[in-house]
Amino acid sequence: MKTRLGRRLTGLLGLDYPVFQGGMAWLGTAELAGAVSAAGGLGIIGAGNAPASWVAEEIRKVRAISIRPFGVNVLLVSPHAGEVIDLVCRERVPVVTTGAGNPGPHMADLKAAGVKVIPVVSSVSLAVRLVRAGADAVIAEGGESGGHIGETSTMALVPQVVDAVKVPVVAAGGIADGRGLAAALALGAEGVQMGTRFVCTPECVAHPDYKQAILKAGDRSTAVTGRSTGHPVRAIRNPLTREYERREAAGATLAELTEFGSGRFRAAALDGDVTHGTVIAGEIAGLIRSIEPAAAVIERVVREAEAILRELGGELR
Numbered sequence: 045m046k047t048r049l050g051r052r053l054t055g056l057l058g059l060d061y062p063v064f065q066g067g068m069a070w071l072g073t074a075e076l077a078g079a080v081s082a083a084g085g086l087g088i089i090g091a092g093n094a095p096a097s098w099v100a101e102e103i104r105k106v107r108a109i110s111i112r113p114f115g116v117n118v119l120l121v122s123p124h125a126g127e128v129i130d131l132v133c134r135e136r137v138p139v140v141t142t143g144a145g146n147p148g149p150h151m152a153d154l155k156a157a158g159v160k161v162i163p164v165v166s167s168v169s170l171a172v173r174l175v176r177a178g179a180d181a182v183i184a185e186g187g188e189s190g191g192h193i194g195e196t197s198t199m200a201l202v203p204q205v206v207d208a209v210k211v212p213v214v215a216a217g218g219i220a221d222g223r224g225l226a227a228a229l230a231l232g233a234e235g236v237q238m239g240t241r242f243v244c245t246p247e248c249v250a251h252p253d254y255k256q257a258i259l260k261a262g263d264r265s266t267a268v269t270g271r272s273t274g275h276p277v278r279a280i281r282n283p284l285t286r287e288y289e290r291r292e293a294a295g296a297t298l299a300e301l302t303e304f305g306s307g308r309f310r311a312a313a314l315d316g317d318v319t320h321g322t323v324i325a326g327e328i329a330g331l332i333r334s335i336e337p338a339a340a341v342i343e344r345v346v347r348e349a350e351a352i353l354r355e356l357g358g359e360l361r
């Protein structure tokens with residue numbers, strides 16, 4: 045059995061706290077990533093579908109906010125993924141996380157540039173393959189997460205990934221407070237990644253109505269659409285998700301559904317169209333009740349987890 049509360053992750057990356065900010069497209073800008081990194085967590089620029097020129101500017105801005113380690117999340121389905129990878133290698137970005145695909149083909153270039161590679165995985169098999177290919181750690185993301193998700197819940201996925209790989213595991217999906225961090229550590233993870241929690245910060249550029257939709261959410265407020273396309277996405281239930289479900293049930297093709305969904309996340313995130321836009325959020329949205337600065341989120345989550353770990357003490361009988 046591995047040391048449970050190992051400090052390998054924070055040591056590996058030079059962090060004060062084992063807390064990552066999810067690399068969210070549109071929402072993971074330099075302002076949020078810089079604030080999280082300055083507070084001792086890992087702030088992550090979400091490259092999304094943006095060109096390398098945009099990412100370069102965000103890297104410059106993060107470096108102006110904080111000298112601490114930060115990351116760039118590469119969305120592997122983006123048409124610009126290759127040029128973003130080249131950029132992060134040139135810029136010697138400390139950490140790259142990847143989403144929605146297999147970063148295997150880019151691993152050699154990233155490692156040669158000294159970039160730490162931490163892929164998001166939603167299965168044990170991909171975790172094992174990527175660790176063999178050189179991943180420095182993995183983020184095991186359960187289906188509670190917002191956005192594009194896998195099939196397995198965090199509670200079941202994390203310990204199975206922990207047992208299958210020797211590198212540090214970061215738990216993601218369904219975590220927004222110290223209870224979530226303590227639970228992740230109990231499952232054998234060495235840290236957590238939170239997305240939805242960091243959307244509800246003043247540093248996140250999400251439209252105020254997007255943040256309000258998360259604050260108003262309850263435990264059953266999210267829905268998963270797109271299972272029939274092979275690209276399931278979790279978002280807050282609204283007229284858009286209902287119309288998408290209607291079209292999916294009526295047998296719309298992948299091309300039709302892709303066209304219907306196109307541009308909807310940007311519309312929600314930046315324009316505040318929370319009715320006909322995709323308000324991506326995880327199941328834990330119902331737990332989030334206030335806008336709180338990123339540094340305060342990190343400090344509170346860590347303080348709460350430490351109190352729980354002390355209180356639990358280690359005796360069951």
Ligand code: TUI
Nearest residue numbers: 121143144145146164165166185190191192193194275
């Ligand atoms: O990537 C995410 N969350 C996202 S990405 C996104 S935008 C998007 N648009 C269209 C299609 C797909 C995405 C919105 N939210 N989280 C990380 C994540 N990665 N979750 C699941 C995966 C994943 C899925 C399959 C990682 C690897 C994978 O393997 C594919 C393979 O080739 O084995």
